[in-house]
Amino acid sequence: MKPKPKRVPTRKILDILAQMYPDAHCELEYRNPFELLIATILSAQSTDRQVNKVTAGLFAKFPTPDSFLTLTEAELAEHIRGLGLFRNKSKNILKTCEILVEKYGGEVPQDREKLEALPGVGRKTANVVLSNAFGIPALAVDTHVQRVANRLALADSENVLETERQLMKRVPRAEWSDTHHRIIWHGRRICSARSPKCHQCDLHPYCWYGKQVEPVKK
CATH class of the missing domain: 1.10.1670.10 (Helix-hairpin-Helix base-excision DNA repair enzymes (C-terminal))
Structure with missing residues (x-):
């Protein structure tokens, strides 16, 4: 070329x-910054449509970081089994929920460095959350x-x-x-x-x- x-x-x-x-607009379905964070982590090597099918039931049962922490890694993995890398995602999501509860009172931080320090969160995921959940310009x-x-x-x-x-x-x-x-x-x-x-x-x-x-x- x-x-x-x-x-x-x-x-x-x-x-x-x-x-x-x-x-x-963002085609992941979410109601708050926490749900968007989890949905975006789940979206790696999966389509938004697949993620939305999984999170519809997942967020209804477990709407907060605290409620996610009632699950074991194996139990969460079963809930997200239809998505790629589900075992690794289960591990990262529960570690992320622990940090959100222990360091941020269960809230998602509005800071790039703090977001990227969460397990399973890279620059792309941080940008998605900053942009869509908090209205902070990001690409x-x-x-x-x-x-x-x-x-x-x-x-x-x-x-x-x-x-x-x-x-x-x-x-x-x-x-x-x-x-x-x-x-x-x-x-x-x-x-x-x-x-x-x-x-x-x-x-x-x-x-x-x-x-x-x-x-x-x-």
Whole structure:
């Protein structure tokens, strides 16, 4: 493929994404910061749809960190067995609940360093919680954001942290959270990893990747 352009019509791309996905939002179902934290931990190597099926019953029975701590690792693992890495997630979630109860009075901290210190919580999960639960601008880079941002040449990196850094420079801070959701929706609905629907995409005329795999018709 041709090298990525140094100058990209970022504003145009962001405006089109906003037009395509005016209602884009987090598709994990939650009622409070704690539920979002747990749902996001569970979402690793699982789809939001799978997670929502599991958490509907899980949060009804165990709505707080204290209630989770009535479970053993094996018992929690049975509740989340339908998700990938369920045993490891069970272990991390219970350790996280212990810390939330012992250090933060059962509340989820609104601080990146404190969030990333929790078992099973990395930068992406912290960004999701900060952005969606607390309204703090953040740009979480998952597989969809990594793929779409690089295809649009909004980023040029195979490293998710570098992709995040580049996006933060290109996208106005006030638009970080909305852009994160819009890119995810675009990745799920049109710009899939395999067989992206370039012919249906309003971004095609401005897309570095799309113009090469499916040239713009003149």
